[in-house]
Amino acid sequence: MSRTVGPSFPANRSTSSILCIYNGSGGGTRLGLIAVLEEMRGYLEQDEDELRNLTDSSLSKLRAMSDSEFDALDLYPDFDMEETAYAE
Numbered sequence: 001m002s003r004t005v006g007p008s009f010p011a012n013r014s015t016s017s018i019l020c021i022y023n024g025s026g027g028g029t030r031l032g033l034i035a036v037l038e039e040m041r042g043y044l045e046q047d048e049d050e051l052r053n054l055t056d057s058s059l060s061k062l063r064a065m066s067d068s069e070f071d072a073l074d075l076y077p078d079f080d081m082e083e084t085a086y087a088e
Contacts, residue, residue, distance in 0.1 A: 015054065018037075018055065019033065020075050022036045031067075037055055038059065040055065
C-alpha cells in the first residue's frame with residue numbers, strides 16, 4: 001500500500017514508518033532527521049540490505065526537499081493502515 005506523506009513525497013508503508021519512527025529523535029526538523037538516519041545507518045549490519053536501501057532512499061528524498069516541504073509532511077503514524085495490515 002502506498003500513500004503520500006507530503007506534496008512530492010510518495011511513500012510506501014516502510015518509508016512512512018522509518019520517517020515517523022526517527023522524526024522525533026531528529027527534533028522534528030529535516031536536518032535533524034537526516035542526521036539521525038545517517039547515524040542509524042552506521043549501526044546497520046552488513047546483512048541488513050533492505051533497511052540500508054530504505055534508509056538511503058529516505059535520505060535521498062529528504063536531502064532533495066526544502067525545509068518548508070519537509071514541514072508540510074504528515075509524519076504521524078497512520079493507525080488505520082496498521083489495522084488494515086493486521087486484518088489481512
